[in-house]
Amino acid sequence: MRAALAGLIAALLAAAAVAAPVRFDEAETRRILRHGPWPPxxxxxxxxxxxxxxxxxxxxxxxxxxxxxxxxxxxxxxxxxxxxxxxxxxxxxxxxxxxxxxxxxxxxxxxxxxxxxxxxxxxxxxxxxxxxxxxxxxxxxxxxxxxxxxxxxxxxxxxxxxxxxxxxxxxxxxxxxxxxxxxxxxxxxxSPRTPFDAFRDALAEGDAKAMARYPQAAQRGLKLFVGKGCPDCHFGPAFTNGEFHDVGVPHMPAPGMVDFGxxxxxxxxxxxxxxxxxxxxxxxxxxxxxxxxxxxxxxxxFGRFKVPSLREAARTAPYMHDGRYASLRDAVRHYSELDMNRLHVHGEQLLRPLRLKGSEIDDLVAFLESLSAPKLPEFAPARYSACP
Amino acid sequence: MRKRCCSASVPRRAELRIVVLALAVLSPAAAVACDLAGLPQRIESATATLAYRAEPALTVGVPHVLEIGACARNGSARLVAVDAFMPAHGHGTNYRTEIAATGSGRFRAEGLLLHMPGAWELRFDVETPAGRERLVQEIEVE
The missing domain is CATH 1.10.760.10 (Cytochrome c-like domain)
Known part of the structure; x- marks a missing residue:
């Protein structure tokens, strides 16, 4: 009976922890706000x-x-x-x-x-x-x-x-x-506005009701994203600093072939x-x-490749410069299990395996998925009527 | 930009004028070629003083123009390089900064681009009668 009660209490505590609202401190909030407004x-x-x-x-x-x-x-x-x-x-x-x-x-x-x-x-x-x-x-x-x-x-x-x-x-x-x-x-x-953009703008305005519409898993993933240093490269509204980095993806696409990046x-x-x-x-x-x-x-x-935007990432599989990862989960796992031996000697010295738990990978994927709009427009410009 | 630490303090304008005046008394040559007025960020060493203003304020991902004044304790100072480096990442910036002298110990450096947020070292190489010297300011950009 006592063991069952302890188990129940543990389960309730775990559930409460999962459901607890995500809080962002001042530094995290500042980092999140840098990813907008959108569109620029x-x-x-x-x-x-x-x-x-x-x-x-x-x-x-x-x-x-x-x-x-x-x-x-x-x-x-x-x-x-x-x-x-x-x-x-x-x-x-x-x-x-x-x-x-x-x-x-x-x-x-x-x-x-x-x-x-x-x-x-x-x-x-x-x-x-x-x-x-x-x-x-x-x-x-x-x-x-x-x-x-x-x-x-x-x-x-x-x-x-x-x-x-x-x-x-x-x-x-x-x-x-x-x-x-x-x-x-x-x-x-x-690309159009996304659920993340709605959350980001609500955060900027202190609109708790609007913020609450952003899924909890995405919020937890966002907290991990800004806390683990991802925005060092995936910076700004487009989630890219527009520059080039070595993140430990092999740059030998075939035996005897080198991609110099x-x-x-x-x-x-x-x-x-x-x-x-x-x-x-x-x-x-x-x-x-x-x-x-x-x-x-x-x-x-050598071996550096451009940092891709993360906007609409859920629609643009596979990932990395050589398309080696079929899913966002695989791409997140890359950073979780980073093979330091694959980093070029002059690669990013701050990169370390994130060693994420399964639930954290789930949350990061939920956040990345929130960077896609429900639907993409056709991008058909207004017809230029002076020509046939 | 947050200045985490700096090799020298940033004096208020009044204090700055006193420093410049003192330099003028010590060195007539420097007095001619040393105007730091209006340059809020300041770095000092035993042999040189450098001050600058960045336009726009230092931030991530945009090219900056720096107006720089350089003074030597004994004689004139010439700015020969401006660069930036991220010690924690082990890399610098991907862009060369172009420098032009604008007279009276003033220089204009164009194209400084800090491509990541975080801790950077701003590095200014100056030549003075005492030799070549690097003045460094540590900054944090977000």
């Missing part, structure tokens, strides 16, 4: 003079879905960045003409970034848009093919003229214009004639170009 304004891109031009946005939308930019007319940007899959391909690693060794990131919120691609090999959304078009492994297109595609379609030609004025003077100019239009479209894709990306950036310092930038002397001029290689860049 998309920063201007002075290197792309049509970044906010409605005709260019519509042109970009059409080109994004246009398979005729590819070598054999079977691959569009949207083939790998599929709307139905939160603008990813849902595969561990991308594969069109040839298999790649990196995961396809979503283009949601890409316009908020500073560097583009897992290695940051591009410094603008339009320069990044050129990479897959020309890559023989991805779309296998060319500047000449892109120029022909736009010139041969009256609707595209009309939109291009409305966006840029006089016809492109060369195939390369036509390619850059197409890429700038695609970038203008992609930059409109800011940021180390290689900086070399690609420096050699890229489409970078913001080059002849195709609309602001090669401005502050945006200054960032490219000032970025520097360091001995810690």
């Amino acid at each position: 304004a998309v920063p201007a891109d002075p290197s792309n003079r049509v970044a906010e031009n409605p005709a260019a946005i519509e042109l970009g939308r059409r080109l994004f879905f246009d398979k005729r930019l590819s070598a054999d007319g079977t691959v569009a940007c949207a083939t790998c960045h599929a709307p139905a899959l939160a603008w990813t391909d849902g595969k561990p690693r991308a594969a069109t003409y040839q298999p790649l060794h990196r995961n396809t990131p979503t283009v949601l919120n890409a316009g908020l970034g500073r560097w583009f691609g897992w290695d940051g090999g591009a410094d603008s959304l339009w320069a990044q848009s050129i990479r897959p078009i020309l890559s023989p492994q991805e779309m296998g297109g060319s500047a000449a093919q892109t120029a022909r595609r736009v010139a041969g379609d009256p609707a595209l030609t009309c939109l291009a003229r409305a966006s840029f004025g006089a016809p492109a003077e060369s195939d390369e100019a036509a390619l850059v214009r197409a890429a700038k239009a695609i970038a203008a479209f992609v930059a409109t894709m800011v 940021r180390h290689g990306g900086l070399k690609i950036l420096a050699a890229d004639r489409f970078n913001r310092l080059g002849p195709w930038s609309d602001d090669a002397e401005g502050e945006a170009a200054a960032l490219t001029r000032r970025v520097r290689a360091t001995h810690t860049d």
Whole structure:
């Protein structure tokens, strides 16, 4: 009888502990508030003079879905960045003409970034848009093919003229214009508000009733998230600091093959004639170009990859730069059981295995799931009525 | 920005003027090339004094412009590098800061970008008649 009573009391205490309201102290509250408000304004891109031009946005939308930019007319940007899959391909690693060794990131919120691609090999959304078009492994297109595609379609030609004025003077100019239009479209894709955003704003306003609508498990997960140092990298409203880190994910995608990550990306950036310092930038002397001029290689860049946004993470599996984890739970386990031997010698020195309990992993997953909106919009721009 | 500790205190403006005046008395050369007025953050060593103001206030993820004044105890001081480092993480910033002299011991450093929250060391390398020296201020950014 006494044992049964003790068991009952223990069970009640455990239940009470689980149900206890989550309290956030002053420091935690400050850290949580940094993840908003949402949505933010998309920063201007002075290197792309049509970044906010409605005709260019519509042109970009059409080109994004246009398979005729590819070598054999079977691959569009949207083939790998599929709307139905939160603008990813849902595969561990991308594969069109040839298999790649990196995961396809979503283009949601890409316009908020500073560097583009897992290695940051591009410094603008339009320069990044050129990479897959020309890559023989991805779309296998060319500047000449892109120029022909736009010139041969009256609707595209009309939109291009409305966006840029006089016809492109060369195939390369036509390619850059197409890429700038695609970038203008992609930059409109800011993900919607989420249950987390409602909680964050309620916390900012001290609205306890609204805060209580956020699930307890997500609140506990949020407390773990800010308490375990996750926002050091997953910083700010987009849950990324936009930079590159080594978190112990192997960078040998196949035997004998090494993915140099940021180390290689900086070399690609420096050699890229489409970078913001080059002849195709609309602001090669401005502050945006200054960032490219000032970025520097360091001995810690090897094996570093860009910190992805966590927004809409529940829709963008698989995870990590090589798509090795099928679920959010697997990704959280990575940090729980971090293999220190896999960290590069110059990796993040603060990283340690979190050694999470099963219930804590559940809570962190609940929090990460709360960073997705109930539904994604179609991101269809208003029709540009001056062209067919 | 929270300044966790600093190699020197940040004096009120009146005290700052006294310090500058004292420097002027000690060194005519420094008096010509040493103007720290209006620069609230201050670091001192045995041979040099440096003060700066950041625009915007130091925070995460945005490029900053620093207006900096550098003085030597004996002669002029030249700012040659501005950098930042996270001791706990074992890495610095990913961006090179560009420095330009603006006259009278003043310098403008552009492009300082602190890409993570946490404890940073701001490192200022100056050349004085006594040699090259690094002045460091520890700050906490959120």
